[in-house]
Amino acid sequence: MSPDKIIVLIGGIGLIGFIVWYFLMRPEEKEEARTEEGAQEIKILVERGYAPETIIAKKGILLKLMFERKEEDSCSERLLIPEFKINQFLTPNAVTEISFVPDKAGEFEFRCGMGMLHGKLIVKS
Numbered sequence: 001m002s003p004d005k006i007i008v009l010i011g012g013i014g015l016i017g018f019i020v021w022y023f024l025m026r027p028e029e030k031e032e033a034r035t036e037e038g039a040q041e042i043k044i045l046v047e048r049g050y051a052p053e054t055i056i057a058k059k060g061i062l063l064k065l066m067f068e069r070k071e072e073d074s075c076s077e078r079l080l081i082p083e084f085k086i087n088q089f090l091t092p093n094a095v096t097e098i099s100f101v102p103d104k105a106g107e108f109e110f111r112c113g114m115g116m117l118h119g120k121l122i123v124k125s
């Protein structure tokens with residue numbers, strides 16, 4: 001095998017490795033809500049998705065989700081957390097606060113009105 005073929009082969013293996021890592025092994029971005037003065041709070045950036053995608057909160061303590069929507073794209077204008085009956089309009093280029101007491105533990109989905117953008121809320125007891 002000629003040296004240039006070996007380089008192409010190694011490059012190809014490296015690329016496959018990167019693709020496998022990116023789609024299958026990349027750790028999901030998650031963040032725990034900070035608890036202060038009896039309430040827990042977390043900021044979520046809304047821009048073609050939610051960052052962090054996964055939020056960890058404690059059961060039974062007021063949870064303030066501060067959604068900072070940095071776009072006007074209609075896709076992200078509604079925020080739904082069906083399990084907690086939340087259906088909120090997110091003002092473009094502003095922060096919208098959604099507060100509620102997560103009264104049950106588990107993993108719950110939050111998403112945009114069309115179900116294209118997804119996030120996960122983990123409530124720990």
Ligand SMILES: [Cu+2]
Binds near residue numbers: 074075076112113116
């Ligand atoms: Cu959408």
